[in-house]
Amino acid sequence: MTARRFYFTPLAASVAALVFVGGCKKHTTETAAPTQPTANIQVGTVHSETIDATLRLPGRVEADPDKLVHIYAPLSGRLLNMTLVPGQEVRKGQAVATLQSSDVAQARADFEKAKIETIRADHALDRGKLLASHEVMSQADLQELQATDSAAHSELERTRQHVHELGFSENSTSDITTVTAPITGTVLDIGTATGEMQRSLETTTGIATVANLDTVWVTGDVYEQDLHAVHPHAQVTVSFTAYPGEKFSGTVANIGDSFDPSTHAVKVRVVMPNPGHRLKPQMFATLLLSQPAQPRILLPAGAVLHDGESTIVYVPAGDGKYTTKKVTTGAQAGDRIEITSGLNDGDRVVMQGAAFLRQPVGD
Structure with a gap:
């Protein structure tokens, strides 16, 4: 039996009949147990109780990634x-x-070199035009000079833009830049x-790393058996280990679409305002999601025993004898366990001393 992460708050003991899965008695195994002194055995009548269920999810505070x-x-x-x-x-x-960078010096050196090459290409093109006008230079050679000049100007502009991208002016001599908060x-x-x-x-x-903590995420782990109980936009009460006795309110903003392979849980996210930045990233939290009230049968934990892979309770069989009955358990509420099938309202069950009725090993 694996205890789920529910706890119950009794609202009212309801004697209204609750009929669980009709076929549960088909799986009942009755084995006569030896007569035992009745001083250690207490038998009670099972009644369904209308109770509120609250799903408790472990979680922690995270900064909003956005x-x-x-x-x-x-x-x-x-x-x-x-x-x-x-x-x-x-x-x-x-x-x-502040940052002192050799990248800036290299970028400026590239710019100055491109500037010199541009001046040289401009002069060569001017001479070429003069020679071409006197038919001393061919048009093909002149076109080659024009292409070289255009390439030099393009390189000059590229190096200028690089200096600007680094946050500097090509006419400055400083290699110190300021790092600012974005x-x-x-x-x-x-x-x-x-x-x-x-x-x-x-x-x-x-x-x-800088984060705006005016709002934060509280993310919890929802395990597979509890996934049906969590819905988008559901109201959530959140408690924090750091603030015992205080309750914070929020709503479910998102439920993950995949299970974490290491925990086999889905992340549920609650976005919460954070006035005064009291909620700190990585702070532990507990998410409390109220579930609809419904009738349930609860037994003391000592009344429920394990027999191999089966879960059993003892019921009176008359003449001071008792028999076993298979049951299916659900959530554990403190020192009581929910019985989801195997018992009906009004059944008589050994509430205390069930362990004394076990058959001795080897008999």
Whole structure:
């Protein structure tokens, strides 16, 4: 018997009859048990109870991926003047570090070289035109000079744009660039330190991670047997280990479409407002989803025994004897277990001392 993640809150004891699966008695195995002293045995009458069921899902807080960014170096170089610390609030456009880059020097050198080649090509084309006008140069040679001049101008424009893409002017001499925060948010972690070299196209570690925590996700794991009980837009009450006694409200925003192969669970996501940023990423949470009230039969955990692969209870057979009856169990509610089939309202069952009625091994 595997306990599911439900707990029950009794609303009212209902004596209304509840008939479970009609065919359950077909699987009943009756075996006479030896007479036992009645002092240790307590027999009671089974009654159905109308109870509320609440599905409990383990979860944790996550930053909204749409509002989370990893800050990477815009170009390769040495990081200078790092000003970030975890937990710090930053504004969009705020300078968080400076970077001294050899990429800028190389880009400017390429630009200056292209400029010289363009001037040289312009002069060669001017001479060619003059020679062609005096029929000293052929038109084919002149066209070759024109093509070379056009290529030189194209390369000049390419190198100019490269310098601009790096965030610099081709007329500047500085090789220091400022790294800014792309969004307003909270610094979650730092991936580097002042003085470290950055490789903009090679590194997988960012300078820092910043997230806007005005809203957060609370994701829970829904196991296969409970998936039917979770629905989009359902109301959810969320509790957090960090805030005992407090309850937070939300709605189911999304239910995953695939099972995690390691946990065999589907992710359910609740989007929650986070005033004051009290909810922190990776904080543990419990999602509570109320289920419709329905009549159920509950027995004390000690009344339900395992016999091989079967689950059984003992029932009176008269003359101080007892027989076994197979049952099917459901959720466990504290020290009581739900019986989903095998018993009907009004049945008499051994509530206490069932273990004393077991047949001795080897007899």
